[in-house]
Amino acid sequence: MGEEGAYALFCATVDAASSVAGINDSWLLERIKTPERVHQVSIPLVRDDGSRELLTGYRVQHSSARGPYKGGIRYHPNVTLDEVMALAGWMSIKTAVVNIPMGGGKGGITVDPHYLSLRELEALTRSYTERIWRVIGPLADIPAPDVNTDARIMDWLADEYGSRSGLADPAVVTGKTVEHGGSLGRDKATARGGFDVLEAALRAEGEDLRGKRVAIQGFGNAGANAALLLREAGAIIVSASDSTAALVKSDGLPVAELAAYKDRQAHFCDLTDFDRKRADSPLYEDVDILIPAALEGQITASNAAQVRARWIVELANGPTTPDADAVLAQRGVHLLPDILATAGGVVVSYFEWVQDLHSERWLLEEVEARLAVIMRRAFDAVTELARQKDISLRLAAYAVALQRIADAIREGEKAPRRSISTVIL
Ligand code: NAD
Numbered sequence: 131m132g133e134e135g136a137y138a139l140f141c142a143t144v145d146a147a148s149s150v151a152g153i154n155d156s157w158l159l160e161r162i163k164t165p166e167r168v169h170q171v172s173i174p175l176v177r178d179d180g181s182r183e184l185l186t187g188y189r190v191q192h193s194s195a196r197g198p199y200k201g202g203i204r205y206h207p208n209v210t211l212d213e214v215m216a217l218a219g220w221m222s223i224k225t226a227v228v229n230i231p232m233g234g235g236k237g238g239i240t241v242d243p244h245y246l247s248l249r250e251l252e253a254l255t256r257s258y259t260e261r262i263w264r265v266i267g268p269l270a271d272i273p274a275p276d277v278n279t280d281a282r283i284m285d286w287l288a289d290e291y292g293s294r295s296g297l298a299d300p301a302v303v304t305g306k307t308v309e310h311g312g313s314l315g316r317d318k319a320t321a322r323g324g325f326d327v328l329e330a331a332l333r334a335e336g337e338d339l340r341g342k343r344v345a346i347q348g349f350g351n352a353g354a355n356a357a358l359l360l361r362e363a364g365a366i367i368v369s370a371s372d373s374t375a376a377l378v379k380s381d382g383l384p385v386a387e388l389a390a391y392k393d394r395q396a397h398f399c400d401l402t403d404f405d406r407k408r409a410d411s412p413l414y415e416d417v418d419i420l421i422p423a424a425l426e427g428q429i430t431a432s433n434a435a436q437v438r439a440r441w442i443v444e445l446a447n448g449p450t451t452p453d454a455d456a457v458l459a460q461r462g463v464h465l466l467p468d469i470l471a472t473a474g475g476v477v478v479s480y481f482e483w484v485q486d487l488h489s490e491r492w493l494l495e496e497v498e499a500r501l502a503v504i505m506r507r508a509f510d511a512v513t514e515l516a517r518q519k520d521i522s523l524r525l526a527a528y529a530v531a532l533q534r535i536a537d538a539i540r541e542g543e544k545a546p547r548r549s550i551s552t553v554i555l
Contacts, residue, residue: 136212136216137212137215137216137219139216139452140215141163141219142452143452143524143528144162144219144532145163146525147532150515150519150526150529151530151532152533153532158536158539161539162532162535165190165193166191166192166193167265168190168191168211169189169191169262169265170186170187170188171186171187171189171258171262172184172185172186172261173185173254173257173258174257175253175254175257176253177250178247178249178250185239186239186240187239187240188209188211188214188236188237188239189203189214189236189237189262189266189271190214190215190237191218192218192221192222192233192236193222193233193234194233195535195538195539196222196225196231196232196233196535196538197225197230197232198232198233198268198269198271198272199233199234199235199271199272200221200225200234200271200274200476201235201237201273201274201476202217202273202274202275202279202305203237203238203258203273203279203283203287204217204236204237204238204276204277204278204279205238205239205241205242205254206238206277206278207242208240209238209241210240213238214237217238217276217447218234220234221236221476222234223469223528223532224469224472225476225480226532226534226535227470227508227511227512227527227528227530228473228477229504229508230476230480230504231480232272232476235273237262239254241254243278255286255290258287259290259294260290263291263294263295266302266303267295267297268299268483268487272301272302272483273287273302273303273304274303274305274476274479275305281305281306281307282307284303284305284306284307284310284312285306287302288300288306288310299486301483301487304316304479304482305479305482311485311486312482313481313485313497314491314497315478315481315494315497315498315501316475317351319475319477319478319479319497320355320445320472320475321355321356321358321474322355322501323471323474323475324352324356324443324445324466324472325356325360325363326501326506327443327466327471327508327509328419328441328443328466330505330506330510331441331464331509331513332441334513335464338364339364340364341364342364342365342366342419343365343416343417343418343419344365344366344367344368344417344421345368345369345417345421345439346367346370346412346420346421346423347376347410347422347424347428348371348422348424348425348445348446349371349372349389349392350372350423352423352445353421353424353445354389354392355389356421356443357388357389358386361382361385361386365419366381366382367382368415369411369412369415369417371398371409371410372392373424374398375397375398375399375407375408375409376398376406376409376410376411377401377405377406378404378405378407378411413428413429413433413436413437414437414438416438417438418440418441419439419440419441419442419443420437420439420442420443422444422449422450424446425446426446426447427448427449427451428446428449428450429442429450429451429454429458430451431453431456433454434453434454434458435457439463440462440463440464441463441465441466442458442464442465443466444465444466444472445468445472446468447468447472448468450465459522465523466523467522467523467524467527469528470527473505477504478497481497481500481501508530515529
């Protein structure tokens with residue numbers, strides 16, 4: 131996504147959904163789209179060889195209409211303010227569509243962390259936290275992991291926040307290690323949330339997962355965990371890819387074995403026991419269900435006609451372009467949009483925050499059961515609006531979220547917001 135591209139796309143989708151949401155007030159619409167606060171920071175870093183760098187980081191606080199800002203922190207060379215603004219906006223929509231009492235935010239540093247040593251990575255995280263600690267906090271803005279950031283980095287952020295603020299509260303960040311206040315089930319939450327939505331969608335059509343043939347593009351956290359859940363439910367994973375190759379097996383890939391293989395940072399292209407194809411080939415397999423779980427912009431107007439799956443579950447953020455949406459809709463493909471299908475991660479992040487604030491520890495079964503209830507409710511609200519208005523699930527998901535954000539802004543103008551520690555489970 132080029133400079134100014136991502137945020138413009140976010141605004142265009144919000145504009146398109148606003149009339150469905152009944153938002154005719156252009157001032158209100160501008161408020162919904164525009165970030166409340168944008169922080170840009172310079173981050174000094176001393177490398178192991180003694181050389182010094184000054185990196186750029188961001189924290190965009192998009193909407194607090196429904197609760198504290200919530201969203202990940204990304205370390206990537208392509209991070210731009212435009213991208214972080216769009217990602218923050220999408221978080222406001224995502225938290226609203228699943229109706230958790232949080233807003234949207236996002237952070238990022240323009241850096242390739244693969245070139246950093248462990249010490250440099252920790253120093254970078256602590257330096258970034260030093261720049262933003264005054265604007266985050268357990269009741270204000272709660273970061274989480276995103277691309278190239280993990281539980282260990284979140285532990286450092288919480289620790290640095292505690293030393294700077296004098297408030298050693300694990301609820302300042304989610305996605306931590308379980309030993310430092312992380313929630314059970316957070317690692318598989320995105321895949322499980324998508325799985326819950328898919329099960330509900332199939333049931334609504336009188337179908338189930340048994341015997342369904344599945345292709346997965348991207349066998350990382352989201353894709354591999356989805357493969358494991360689908361296999362357990364009786365589906366057959368016939369194709370799966372990483373960035374180096376796709377593996378194909380018509381009677382089903384051994385997904386647990388492949389997940390363990392990927393945990394060792396190995397590449398599919400080296401697995402000579404399997405039929406191998408190009409990394410993008412899962413998109414075109416003759417399957418019932420396609421799961422894009424790698425990158426944005428994979429299904430476009432130029433290749434959408436070659437997608438043969440009847441169902442698409444978007445576990446990556448933004449894998450389908452708006453032009454491709456139209457092609458797929460024309461062909462009657464059931465598409466479960468990213469804004470809903472990937473929301474399991476932020477829901478379990480919210481659970482982690484609640485557990486930390488209340489000094490509780492929930493069992494894994496409890497986390498999974500509560501997640502299923504929230505995903506199911508969101509799916510029902512979105513499908514009901516899509517049916518009523520005869521629109522796509524993507525547009526309906528945005529409209530449901532926009533209605534909730536608009537209501538919260540209007541309510542906030544009438545009276546101060548209720549305590550944000552109110553739990554709505
Ligand atoms: P990850 O880094 O764990 O895995 C990504 C996988 O995609 C890897 O196996 C990689 O080899 C593969 N890949 C990369 N480029 C590819 C290509 N061109 N063709 C085929 N495979 C390719 O990342 P992840 O956390 O699983 O995230 C994947 C997507 O899911 C991203 O779009 C991310 O934004 C989205 N997502 C993830 C979460 C989460 O909690 N992990 C939450 C919301 C959205």
